[in-house]
Amino acid sequence: xxxxxxxxxxxxxxxxxxxxxxxxxxxxxxxxxxxxxxxxxxxxxxxxxxxxxxxxxxxxxxxxxxxxxxxxxxxxxxxxxxxxxxxxxxxxxxxxxxxxxxxxxxxxxxxxxxxxxxxxxxxxxxxxxxxxxxxxxxxxxxxxxxxxxxxxxxxxxxxxxxxxxxxxxxxxxxxxxxxxxxxxxxxxxxxxxxxxxxxxxxxxxxxxxxxxxxxxxxxxxxxxxxxxxxxxxxxxxxxxxxxxxxxxxxxxxxxxxxxxxxxxxxxxxxxxxxxxxxxxxxxxxxxxxxxxxxxxxxxxxxxxxxxxxxxxxxxxxxxxxxxxxxxxxxxxxxxxxxxxxxxxxxxxxxxxxxxxxxxxxxxxxxxxxxxxxxxxxxxxxxxxxxxxxxxxxxxxxxxxxxxxxxxxxxxxxxxxxxxxxxxxxxxxxxxxxxxxxxxxxxxxxxxxxxxxxxxxxxxxxxxxxxxxxxxxxxxxxxxxxxxxxxxxxxxxxxxxxxxxxxxxxxxxxxxxxxxxxxxxxxxxxxxxxxxxxxxxxxxxxxxxxxxxxxxxxxxxxxxxxxxxxxxxxxxxxxxxxxxxxxxxxxxxx
Ligand code: DQQ
Numbered sequence: 212x213x214x215x216x217x218x219x220x221x222x223x224x225x226x227x228x229x230x231x232x233x234x235x236x237x238x239x240x241x242x243x244x245x246x247x248x249x250x251x252x253x254x255x256x257x258x259x260x261x262x263x264x265x266x267x268x269x270x271x272x273x274x275x276x277x278x279x280x281x282x283x284x285x286x287x288x289x290x291x292x293x294x295x296x297x298x299x300x301x302x303x304x305x306x307x308x309x310x311x312x313x314x315x316x317x318x319x320x321x322x323x324x325x326x327x328x329x330x331x332x333x334x335x336x337x338x339x340x341x342x343x344x345x346x347x348x349x350x351x352x353x354x355x356x357x358x359x360x361x362x363x364x365x366x367x368x369x370x371x372x373x374x375x376x377x378x379x380x381x382x383x384x385x386x387x388x389x390x391x392x393x394x395x396x397x398x399x400x401x402x403x404x405x406x407x408x409x410x411x412x413x414x415x416x417x418x419x420x421x422x423x424x425x426x427x428x429x430x431x432x433x434x435x436x437x438x439x440x441x442x443x444x445x446x447x448x449x450x451x452x453x454x455x456x457x458x459x460x461x462x463x464x465x466x467x468x469x470x471x472x473x474x475x476x477x478x479x480x481x482x483x484x485x486x487x488x489x490x491x492x493x494x495x496x497x498x499x500x501x502x503x504x505x506x507x508x509x510x511x512x513x514x515x516x517x518x519x520x521x522x523x524x525x526x527x528x529x530x531x532x533x534x535x536x537x538x539x540x541x542x543x544x545x546x547x548x549x550x551x552x553x554x555x556x557x558x559x560x561x562x563x564x565x566x567x568x569x570x571x572x573x574x575x576x577x578x579x580x581x582x583x584x585x586x587x588x589x590x591x592x593x594x595x596x597x598x599x600x601x602x603x604x605x606x607x608x609x610x611x612x613x614x615x616x617x618x619x620x621x622x623x624x625x626x627x628x629x630x631x632x633x634x635x636x637x638x639x640x641x642x643x644x645x646x647x648x649x650x651x652x653x654x655x656x657x658x659x660x661x662x663x664x665x666x667x668x669x670x671x672x673x674x675x676x677x678x679x680x681x682x683x684x685x686x687x688x689x690x691x692x693x694x695x696x697x698x699x700x701x702x703x704x705x706x707x708x709x710x711x712x713x714x715x716x717x718x719x720x721x722x723x724x725x726x727x728x729x730x731x732x733x734x735x736x737x738x739x740x741x742x743x744x745x746x747x748x749x750x751x752x753x754x755x756x757x758x759x760x761x762x763x764x765x766x767x768x769x770x771x772x773x774x775x776x777x778x779x780x781x782x783x784x785x786x787x788x789x790x791x792x793x794x795x796x797x798x799x800x
Contacts, residue, residue, distance in 0.1 A: 253562030254713055255555050258767045259743040262622045262794040263595055264551075265569035267304055267316055271296050271560070272567040274456060274533035275548035276303055277337035277347050280541055282373035285311050287548065288320055288347075289569070290334060296560040301331045303349070306798055307374050310591045311546075311572050316798035320365075320378050321349060327363055327385035330355045334456055335362075336535060338404040338415075344370055346436065347378065348415065350399035351385060360398045361385035362417065364436075387417065387431055387439045394419055400456040403537070404436075405473040407507060414510070415439075416446055418454040418490065426454035426490055430510055447488055447512040449520035451499075454490035456533045459512070460545065461486050462502070462577040462584070469576070470545030472538040485577060487584065488512050489526070491533045498526045498534050498549065502581065515581070524583055528651065528723030529705060529757040530554060531570055546589060547573045551744060554717040554759040570746060570757055571739055578753070583726060585752040588739060596624055596790035602774075605784045607669065612679075612775040613784075618791045621674070621770035623740045627787040629687070631666060633732045635780035636699055638665040642690035648700070655704035655722030660684030660777065665691075666699075669782040672773040673740050674710065676764035679773070683710040683760050685738050685747045686775075689729065701725040701734065703749040703756065710760035723754040733785075741792070742766075 266272060271292040279286050284307045291304030303321035306314045321332045328351030335349025344366065351363045363384045368377035389395040397420045404415040413436055416428040426449055430442040446459070461471040462485050489500040501514035501524065516522060526534060526549065534549035549570045553560055560566035573586040600617040607613060615625075640658070647654040660668050670686025672679065683705065690700040704722040711718070727734065727750040739746040746757045765771065772789060776782045 253559045254715065254763075255559045255563050255743075255761050256763070256766050257563070258621075259761055260563075260565070260800075261568050261741045261744055263312070263592070263792055263797070264571060264741050264744055265306070265314060265797070266565065266567065266800075267291065267306070267798045268800055269296070269564045270294070271298055271565075272304060272569075273298065273550050273552070274334045275535050275550060275569055276334050276349065277345075278535060278537040278546065278548050279337040279339070279345050280537070280539050281345055281375060284309065284373045285539075286375060287314070287569070289550075291319065293319065296564055296566045297557055301333060303332055305376075310594070311589055312591050312594060313796040314798050315796065317374060317376055320375070321347065325351075325363070325380050325384055327351045327353045327361050328380075329353060330358075333360070334400040334533065336401055336403040337537070338413075340436070345375070348386070348401040348404070350401065353385070357396050359395050360389070362387035362401050383437055386437065391441070392422075393429065393441070394421070397453050402457055402459055403473055404433075416457045416459055418457045420453040421448065424452055425449060426451040426492070428454060428457045428459070428488065428490070428512075442510050444511065446510065447514075451490070451492055451494070451520065453493035455493050456491040456535065458489040458534070458536055459486060460536055460538075461505075462545070462575075464577060464581065467576060468574055469543055470538050470574075472540070485581065486512060488514070489534065496532050498532055499523050500526060500584070502577070502583070525723065526584070526586065527570070527755045527757050528703075529721040529755075530759055531755075531757050536575060544574045545576065547575045547586060549757075551757050551759060554719070555761050556715060568744060573752075573755075580726075583753065586755050587748065587752045588737075592624070592739070595793045595795060597793050599788055599790040602784055602787040605774075605787075607774055607776040607782050607784060609776060609779050609781070612672065612773045615772040615774065615787065615789050618789060619768055619770070620740060620772040620789060620791075621742050621765075621767055622792045622794070623772065623789050624737070624792055625671065625673070625740065625772065625787065625789040626735070626737045627671065627774070628733065628735045628785045629669060630783045630785045631732050631780055633730065635666050636689065636691075636730070638780055639689045639691045639699055640665045642700055651702055651722040651724050652720065654702055655688075655706065655720050658688060659708060659720060660686050660704065660706040660775075662777070664688050664778045666780050667776075667778045667782075668704070669776040669778055670736060670774070671738055672775055673738055673745055674760060674762050674765045675771045675773055676762070676769060677771060681709060681712060681762045681765045682773070683707045683745055683758065684775070685736065685745060685756070687725070687734055687736070687749065688778075699729055701727055701729055701750075703747075703754045705745060705747060705756045705758040707758050707760045710762060712763045713761065716761050718760070721756045721758055723756065725750050725754040727753055739792075740772075
């Protein structure tokens with residue numbers, strides 16, 4: 212097993228991170244991992260450990276919890292197993308950052324210590340109270356045999372500590388217990404609470420499933436933040452199975468990227484017209500959302516699209532789960548965190564000693580159409596950009612590929628704009644199989660990156676080996692409008708079928724449709740590549756796909772980047788810029 216050592220951090224580094232020379236924190240006692248000497252062999256190369264995606268020094272992580280901003284510091288808590296690289300022994304890991312990019316690990320913030328969380332401190336959220344104090348609400352497991360779940364609260368011990376290192380659990384815990392027919396073993400993940408200006412009462416949601424297997428978001432109300440009562444009807448429910456990690460927040464219909472604080476949205480004239488309800492579907496392990504209205508009197512949420520619960524808009528069409536947003540008052544934006552699990556084997560996770568990362572935080576806002584959200588990596592990530600190369604006005608002929616040379620691309624940020632002749636839309640493939648037309652993932656499985664199309668597939672091969680026997684394709688494919696439709700259908704895929712020569716690694720194809728107007732012959736793509744993760748944003752953040760891949764050849768300096776076109780029509784790269792990405796401070800790694 213791995214040995215623990217004590218390592219003192221460089222004061223200089225930490226003071227720099229603190230950004231204030233008068234602030235001195237005691238990091239001397241941080242426990243970090245010393246080199247391990249008895250680790251069993253893994254087929255996953257150590258060079259595939261991500262560089263600029265959030266992860267602790269070692270062990271298992273899952274859901275992001277209670278992201279918040281306090282006195283100049285961003286805080287991220289996360290589900291963490293301090294004892295190993297598989298799920299279990301769950302506590303709240305805690306890291307802090309000035310910029311959401313460089314992270315310092317602190318001691319776990321919340322660990323089992325009271326009867327109502329003795330067998331696990333599961334997911335939850337933070338609410339900023341009117342005096343500026345953050346309160347954390349989280350699920351505690353109080354019986355080991357059946358995973359009985361209740362909700363607890365914790366407050367900072369010392370409000371003047373911007374690092375919020377210690378949390379106390381008041382004696383009135385648990386604050387919410389399952390009663391009156393609520394399923395006690397499926398009752399978890401409280402949201403950030405919000406307060407109505409007219410009655411001064413707080414509301415929050417708890418995810419559950421009812422007796423008819425409908426996913427449910429129960430509403431609990433409180434006048435004093437201590438005693439909570441369940442509203443007669445849930446905020447919303449749908450025929451989907453258990454809802455984990457619900458998230459409910461207002462979005463501005465007025466401006467670009469401006470975020471709205473959850474309680475502020477409820478004060479008088481600034482009431483927001485539109486809300487987002489997101490649920491993490493336990494049965495599918497994906498995060499689905501709808502956009503709709505919040506009827507404050509009935510305490511109900513109504514999706515704009517009556518079929519919205521079944522239509523399944525997703526934050527990300529890849530590996531992205533149990534996400535949570537928070538309002539960042541420093542930059543007036545709403546930021547989305549999401550967990551990306553490994554897709555290697557559990558045995559590999561144990562051998563490499565770590566599992567799970569967080570996706571790059573994304574700014575989220577309402578698309579001008581009002582029909583979906585847009586997402587874009589937070590601007591801070593651009594500070595990691597180093598050496599770059601640019602291609603301009605390069606035509607890629609059918610069947611051609613072009614290598615992007617001059618930088619290392621195992622850890623890179625790539626932005627590319629494509630253009631094609633509008634007339635080539637006529638030659639796009641037909642999409643007349645209704646089963647495929649409504650299922651992006653199946654469609655991409657049937658027409659992957661290697662299957663020649665009319666217009667597309669075109670896009671990037673990332674983490675590719677020199678002779679391209681290993682490569683992960685991130686691409687678009689355009690289809691003629693299905694019968695009755697007017698607009699071309701755009702499919703975005705990540706096809707990792709060839710991402711590794713190792714046959715034992717799980718390599719799912721991920722795909723989503725892109726609701727974009729390409730009648731002008733233009734579409735863009737951005738991919739954040741980080742050794743074993745490829746996180747892509749199509750058409751300015753309309754469709755996002757995160758994939759975990761584990762090349763065996765395309766590692767470190769051997770990873771290459773190409774633009775390819777397997778369609779029958781020319782595609783022009785009007786501009787491609789690829790940057791090497793530097794490694795930030797990452798929890799001591
Ligand atoms: N993970 C937590 C639960 C949550 C699930 C336990 C979602 O609270 O429902 O680690 O990944």
